[in-house]
Every structure is written in C-alpha cells, then in structure tokens.
Amino acid sequence: MISRLRMSASAGLAGVLMLGLAACGSSSTSVSGGSGIKVASGIQTPLTQARSGGKRGGTLTVLDHADFEHLDPGQAYFNLDYELTSATQRPLYSYKPNTFAAPSPDMASEPAQISADGKTITIHIRHGVRFSPPVNREVTSADVAYAIERGKNPNVNNPYFESYFSSLAGAGKATGGPFPGITTPDKYTIVLHLTEPRAQIVLDALVLPLSAPVPKEFASKFDAKKPTEYGNYLVATGPYMLKSDGAGKVLGVGYQQGKSATLVRNPNWNASTDSRPAYLDQINVQIGGDTTVIGRQVLEGSGMVQNDTPAQSIVKLAYEKFRTQLEISPGAGDHYIAVDNKQGPFSNVNVRKALWAALDREAMDKARGGELVTNVMTHFIYPEIPGFEAAGGLKGPQADYNAYPQGNPTLAAKYMKLAGYASGKYTGSKTLQVVGSTGSPSAEDAEIVNQTLKNLGFKTRFNLVDSSVMYSKYCGVPAEAIDVCPSVGWGADFGDPQAVLDVPFNGKNIIPSGNNNWGLVNDPEINKAMDAAESVLGTQARATAWAAIDRKLVAQAAAIPFDWDKQPNIEASNVAGVGDLWDTGEWDYSYTSLK
C-alpha cells in the first residue's frame, strides 16, 4: 500500500532510482528534447520549460510522501535531498536547470584552471558570499577546503569521496583534517593537487554538495560527534536556509524528521553574487501522506508541487486532464538486468546475448508506464549524458540481439547454440539464483525476466525481496553468487559518462560487500580502456572515449539493458515549476515561482 516509489540513494544504494509507473498509454506526438527523446506534446520538460512564472514572493507548499535522507551537504546523496541542498548550499559549480552537461560557476567565480598534466585544479571563489545566521561572516576558500576535508572524517563518511576525490594527494590517510591535496593560497583561491591526472572527474564531482562551504568554527564541534550532527545545525550560503533557532539548530525547528521542512530566505544572501532568481519567499515541505491523495491535492490545488514521484494513477490523470501541470524529465537513469559475468552460464558471452535477444524489452517498459516515462534501453550511457549519441543514440549500436525490442526467440536460440547448447535451450544442470525487488513495477519486470529465462531452458530459484535487502544482502555481495539481478538500475551523480559506466562495470570496483558492479564485469580490455578514459580531459573527448567503452559493453553484453527512465513531476496550475534536468527533473526551488 505504501511503497517507496523512489528508493533513496542510501536505502536503495547506488542512486538506484526506482521510478515506478503504470501504463499510461502515451501517444507521443513528439516534442524533442536535446537527446532526441520524445515527450508527449503539451508536457513540460526541464529542457523547454519557462524559467520564470513571473511573480516574485509567495509561499510554495511542497507535498512529499518520502522523507529526506540527509541535509548535511557532506552527506546528502539522494535526489530529494538535492532539492534542499540546491536551494540552500552553493557548491563550487552547479548545473543550470536545463542542462546535464555543462556546469556553471556557483561558489566559484569562474571556470576552473586545469594544469596541462591534468593534476592541478585552481579555482577562484566569489567575494561577498556570506553564511546565514548565526555565522554571518563572508565565505573564504578555507570553508570550501574544510567542506571537502570533512568528507573524509569518519563521522561524516561522505559516500562518494572515495570514488571521485581519492586522487587528491594525501586523501587516503586523511580523517577529516587538512591534507596536502587541498591548499588555499589566499582567501579566495583553492587549489586541488592530484596524484594522478584525474582532473576531469574531480572537477565534475565539484557539482556535488560536498564542495559547498562549511564554516569550520561552527561545524567542527558537531563533526566531532559520532556520527556528525552538523546536519542538525546547518548554515546556508544559498538564497534559502532551513529555518533555525538562534544557535543554528534546524532539527525540530526547520526540519522535523518524517514531518516537515521549512525553507525561509537567507537574510545574508546577496542576489548579485548568484544567478538563482529566488522568486519564492518561503517553501513549506510537508512530509508523508498517500501518494494518490498528494497527487490530487497538487493537481487540483494551488501553490503546490509534489516532490517525489507521483503515483501511477496520478501521472495518468495528469496526462489526461492536467497536461500542462505535468513535467517529464528525460535522462533520469536506467534499469538493466545484471547477470553474473564471472561464473555460471552467463560467464559465456553468447548466453548473455541470447538473453538480450530473447528479452521483450517493450513489455518490460510497458509495466513501467510505457513510452510516456520510458524508452527502450539499447546501450548504457543514457540520454542527456555526454556520449549518448556517440554510443548509438536511441537506436543503439548495431547488433542483431539489440535489434528486437520485443524479443526474438529464434535469434536467442541461435546464440544458445553458439554457446554450446545444441538444442537452442539450456541443458545444463545449474539452477539460476534470481533475486529481484518487490513492489510495482520491479516485481512485474522481474517476473518477465524469470519467464524469459525459463523459455531459454533455465531452471530458476526466483526470489523477490525489498530493494534495500536485494542490494545489501544479495546483489551487492559477490560471495552470494546471484546469477541474475533483474531489478538493478543506475543514476549518474553528474553529467559525465564515467559516472554512468565506471562504478557498475569496471572490474577494479568489485568489492566484497556494498558492491555496485553487480554483474562482476571484469573484462581486462574494458578495464584498461576505462582506466585510460578516466584521464581524458574535455567534454567532447570524454564523450568519445566513454562511448567507445559503451559499445564494448554492448558487444560483450556485459548486462542486459531494458529501460531508460523519464521522470514525471507535477505542479499546481498556478505554479511555474522549474525542474533540474541533472536531478531527475526535481523542482528547483530557487527557480520555481508562482504565477
């Protein structure tokens, strides 16, 4: 009855955005986004929507079935959390609402300077940006340095520091204090020193809230707690701040766990330092409730938006009767079937291709709501991420097993024969371990996969568990040797193809628990190509390099893709919502206005 439609970054692990939607028979009379993604006419997208509704002031009510996970910019790692951090925190760089490819300077005053060897990044920060009360003083480069350093503090445990910032000199041994990789030559300059030429990925990752300044004199006493309590005593640099008491405490004031969050204007915010228009005076987030009720309240009400994914029935209703109040954001992640590349039947590339050929991807996507909110997935870099077109665009790379979105049993039989099963069906003795996620539409999709496996001659042990359990106890634990994980998915942290491909497919990222390379993909050639591509600089060059890797993954059928997600969001008729393309179309409170 109460399903968490979008798993949190932490609960679901790995930005696995469970975008649950039902069939909404979309007759897409195409309006094209930047990636050629079709969105039914009359529906807004973050790419096309107006960036201002006109009115300045007013209070926006945000209804939200799901709670936030972390408010601390050093810990936030969930698309709902990002809505709060975007409005209250200023990372060094950030995406404008309509782009997922090119970040703009935010706390930084200009684009970063990267040294020729790709090992040094120099960033200047803005003058005149001040922290919200009770700190009030101007932000300096030391505050940015402390923000990043505290990511290594075990009490903060930033979830992505290792992935993106481990090349900072001395980061390995750091525990929250200064380390050589970060220096601040003056109040407005910060320099990052890398041990390897990884400047691009580090720079990309500076859009994440970890790079938003944190005043050490205020935060360090909270960071000493196990775990840190800074999230309960936040200061802001953005146009809004969580309502707080005189001591800066937000827990129980501006944020009541599971209940509400209140954003008010940050009195120390200076519009001349920021490109955010910040029309609204206040944002009241109300947490909880039934998604169908919330959805109707938003569609029929005024001054409201829904934060999390609307219920299936509500998307349908919005599409049919409130189309102008519906926003569909392409590039909201993907879903694929992870199969065990290391051992068992799927260690044979032809068996993997057979499953790819046999799978009715259209049926899978229909369970998710059809073309309104999905596209048939044909390769791994997803729409709006640089490299998508180069890797094959919507149609995907040429391969016979990729040519039949409805599945082709004859072709599947051909690949089974190539794999050594003369009958065209699996004749071995192994019973496949299949672990999927409960809840619609994951369960329906897992069922289709299970049926497809049986049609290929496999015997299966089929289990559905809660998605957090699926990741933490089964698919994320290589020792469990799960053959097929039909319910996994990925959403990139930022608009860089490395963020899409590296963690789930690079052999070096296989770890004994909390593993996100679910298929244990460990192809020496692909690993080598990825390691090389990590050092490539420049958006275009990186797109080309990673697109080539994507094509290799398809050629190896490293996993069986089926769905590129488009995220629906809804607003009241008098709200000019502006969604963030980079954050699955979530409403950006500092751009959204009332009409």
Place this chain on the structure above:
Amino acid sequence: MSAAGEPLLRVENLHVEFPTEDGVVKAVDGIDYEVGRGCTLGIVGESGSGKTVGAMTILGLTRAQGAKITGRILFEGRDLLGLPDPELQKIRGNEIAMVFQDPSSSLHPLYRVGAQIVEAVRAHQDVSKAQARERTIELLGLVGIPDPGRRVDDYPHEFSGGMRQRAMIAMALANEPKLLIADEPTTALDVTVQAQILALLERLRVQLGMAIVIVTHDMGVVAEMADEIAVMYAGRIVEIAATEALLSSPEHPYSWGLLRSIPTLAGPRVEQLAPIPGSPPSLIEPPTGCHFHPRCPYVQPEHTRIDPGLEPVKGEPSHRVACLLAAGERRRIWEGLR
C-alpha cells in the same frame, strides 16, 4: 376466606403464547382464578407448567419477551393487560410487587443492596434520597436483616443467600403493595432458611394485610401458607380448591402425585418422596385429550381423545377439577393411595 365484594385480583381465561422457531409455545393455556384481599393463593406445578409465566404476566413482565397474551387480568377491577407500559409501571412494585426464585441473580451485582431498595422506594414515592434510605433501613430491619444500618451499604455478594431473599422481600415491600407475587421464593435456599423465609412472608402478610400469590413446585410450601391452592399442569389449572379440601381430598391424579411428594416429618425423607413418573409434556404440541394422559396411571382409551374441562366437584362448588375419571372412582383411588 375472602373479603366481601370484588376480589383484589381476578384472572380470566388467560392465555400466554410465545412464538418460537419451533412453533408457538402455549405456556399458559386458559386459566382463571381469584385472589381476595389479604388472602394467599398457592399455585403449584412442575417447571414448565406455566405457573411462573402466568405469575409474571400479571405484572406484564412477559411483554418484553414478545409474548402473545389474551384474556383479562383484573386488579381492583382494572384490566392490567390493556394498560400501556407507563401505567403498568405505576402498579409494578407499588400495588403489586414480586419476589423471584433466585435471590443471587435477582439482585443487580454492581449496585449496593440499599441503593437498589432506595431505587424501588423512589420509583413510586416522591421522597428524598435520605428519606428513602431511612425507609430502606427500616425495611431491612423488618425482614430481619441484622444491623441494617450498616448492611444497607453492602453489595449483594456480601450477603448470604437467605439475606438476599430477605432483601428482595424488603424491596418488594418498599411501597406496601396490596399484592405480593412470590415466585418460588424459597427454592434456591437451604431448608432451614426456607422455613424462615416462609414464616417471614406469613408474618408480613398478617402485619401488612397484603394478599400473596405464591408460586411453587413444592406442595409442602403452600400447604402451610395458602388459603387456596391451584394446581397447574401443561399451562392449565387442573385442580383448584381451598387448601384443606385439596390436601384432604384431592381429586386429580396429578395432585395426588404432588401430595405424595411432600416430605413429612415422620419417616425418612427419601422414601417419602414419590415423584410422578414421566416428564412434562411439550407445550408446542400438547398431548391430545387430557393433557395429563401420557403420565396418568389410570388412563382410559377415551381420555386420549376427550379434553376435560374444569368442573366443580359435587357438593363442593369452590373445589373444581379437570379429570375424566368418575368421581367415585377418584375417591376410591385416593383412599387407596393415602
């Protein structure tokens, strides 16, 4: 035996029927009797004979059970059957009071004994609580509760069985009724207490000048108290007579059986009891002819067809019996039994 003029209570052709899923139960199937002022009528019969239903119907207590009632119950000339509930309520507990069989279940377990009597007083008398309480203590004393000023605040479970029945009697006497209906008032009590309660009733009758209808299965009880006795069987009165007449020369074979089951002081008790063989008949489909015929040792073939009426015994206009046996035959058999 009775005061002149209109009797206090006259029951005429009373029928009480209960519709049930199995059929209509004819609990009372046409009975007539009179009770004079200050007199005692004993109604005797086995359980299921209709004696209790008949008694309760006088106060309209069978109305709540959905009974179909016909006939007349004239109390001081007024037909109680025709009275609407509020009118009847004025008579209940006031002019006619009732004492029930089982004193432990007849008192409300959650209220103090005194409060329950106070409630009875105040139901009919416009007196203050304090006055009603005084009256209650007086009543408890009257019925022989020791230390009534203290026991008035006891709960029923703190009373013994006999004390509870005394309390019930006190409650019944609260408004000095003209008629007291006592339904098996001693059955649930042990023998010594039985005698005390009967003596109490008799004393109160004399003292207060009220009439009593005492309903019992025990001929021994009425033998000592009643002026007149009616014997009921299968919803009907099969014999009615002045107590001495009924005890000395009963006319109905069923009365004989009842009389023979009275324990006397002479001889061992167990031997003396001669219960009537067989069990009470169905009240839904009573036996044809004389309803008693299946259990009657003197049954003749025609008794299974002919339904006897209640006829006066020759030479005794107030002694009536419903029996098909010839008068001489009856007298001969009784002589033999005695």
Place this chain on the structure above:
Amino acid sequence: MTRYIIRRILWGVLLLIAVTALTFVLFRILPTGDPARLRAGRVASPQVVAAIRHDLGLDKSLFAQFWIYMKEVFLHFNLGFSYYSSAPVRGLIANRLPATLSLVLGASIVWLAVGLPVGIVSALRRRTLSDRVSMGTALVFVSAPEYWLGLIALYLFAADIGKVKVFPGAGSYVGLTSSPWKWFSSLLLPWLVLAAGSAAIYARLMRGSLSETMEEDYIRTARAKGLSERRVVMRHGVRAAINPIVTILALDIATLLGSAVLVETVFDIPGIGRLNYDAITHSDFPIVQGTVLLGALFIVVANILVDIAYAYLDPRVRYS
C-alpha cells in the same frame, strides 16, 4: 489492592524488558538492510561502512549491544538516537505522540458515541428491521479497509480534492495548542474513518453484551420494581453490559496508539505509527525499538488500568 497493583507493575516492567529483547533479536535476525550500509550510502568503501558500524556501536557483540541498550533505556530512559538524523528518539516520540493521541482518543470517543447507542438500540430491537440494517451496515464497516475508507472519505468530503468540499483534507493537521479549532476540524475526517470500523465492532459488542444482560434476572427485578424501561436499560442493563467492553476498549486504544499508521498516512498526520513505519523501512533501529517499546508500554499500562477500573466497576472484583 495496592500490593496487587505494584505486583502488576513489576510484571509489566518484566514484560517490557522481554518485548525489548524480542524486538532487538528479531530486528537482527530478519533480513532487513544493514543500518551501517544504509547510512553509508552509495559507493561507500568497506572501511567507511566499518567506521559507521563502529560509530553506531554495531561492531560490538550482540549481547554487549543489548546490554548497553537496556541499560540506557531502563536506567536512564534514554532510547538512543536515530541512525539517520541523530535526533534523540525520545524527542521524536514526544514530538509525534500528541498527534497520535489526538487521533486515537478522538476516534475512540466517536466510535463509542456511535457504536454504543447503535448497539443498545439493536439489542433492544433484536431481529427487527432496524437491528438488521444497523448490524448489516456494521458488517460493511468492519470489513472495509480503513485505508480505502480514508481515500473514499477524502475524495468525497475533503475541502481540496473532495466532491463535496466539507472537511479539511489530508495534511491539514495542526497541533491542538497552535489552533484548537483547526486541530478539531482537521481531525474530523480521520476520526470518522478510524472510528468507522471500531464503531461497527463496538455496536456488535454492545448488542451482544446487552442482549445477554437483558436476559438476566436482575433486569426482571428492575422491571418488577416499576422502573421506566429507559431506566431499566440504561441503569441496569447498560451499566452491566459495559464492563466487558471497557477491557476491550482500553486494549484497543493502547494498540491503536502504536498502529494507526494507515490512517496517519492517508491523512498525512505525523504520528507514532508513521514514525515507526518509516523507521522500519529505513532500518532505523533505535526508532523502531523506541516505538515498539512505547506500544508495549501502552498495552501494559492499559492492562493495569483495566484491572484498576474493574475494581471500581465491579464490586465483586477484589485483588490480593
């Protein structure tokens, strides 16, 4: 009596300890997510998870964890801190309790106010049309899922999304102290919905209990006294028939205080049930443990209160 109550309280504390232990063990046996991993988030390295595990004390032996927890709970009344927000669980519960108390106690008044009279009338008119109609309706409400009923109620009567815009809708709850009138009006629909099923149950209970009572000899006595039928029913019948219902009522209220999650969710009332539910989905063990303990405490207290109430309601009951 006093000694009895003290004994009952001691037993209650023992029971609470047992419940705490059971929850503690269950939570660790059942395949829920690993709290440390859940907290660590996406691409966390094993070292980070281990660090969190250490911070949360999850690397200590199960017995040590249990001992620390029990010591804190029963000696210091400290229920620990949320794994997620580090907020003290006691504070979270205190923050949520007023909403749940408002919801459940208000609903219980509604269901008694509706259920008991209907039950009384039905008992007095058994097998009549009105009895059959009200008992039939009761059956419908008993079997209607309250979540569904809540949705229907909102779609019909909510001021924002209803067909007939009468009552404030979902998410309109405010605390009693901030605005008594808004508090009252926002709770009307939730009260009705939460009470619907129980009203039906209590109508049936009352009907059964009173029907039985009205057959009692003391009711006949009351009638024979010449009391009005109204007084016979209310003072003699209902008074006795209500006793068994008091027991059930106390336990029902106690149970609901911890488990009104469905109504709390559909009407978006931030109560204990939702706190507990959210915590379960987050594997936020300290909150789960705290709310379960609270629920058990309600039940234990309700049981003791029932016992005390019984001594007052029924003079035959004496404890030793």
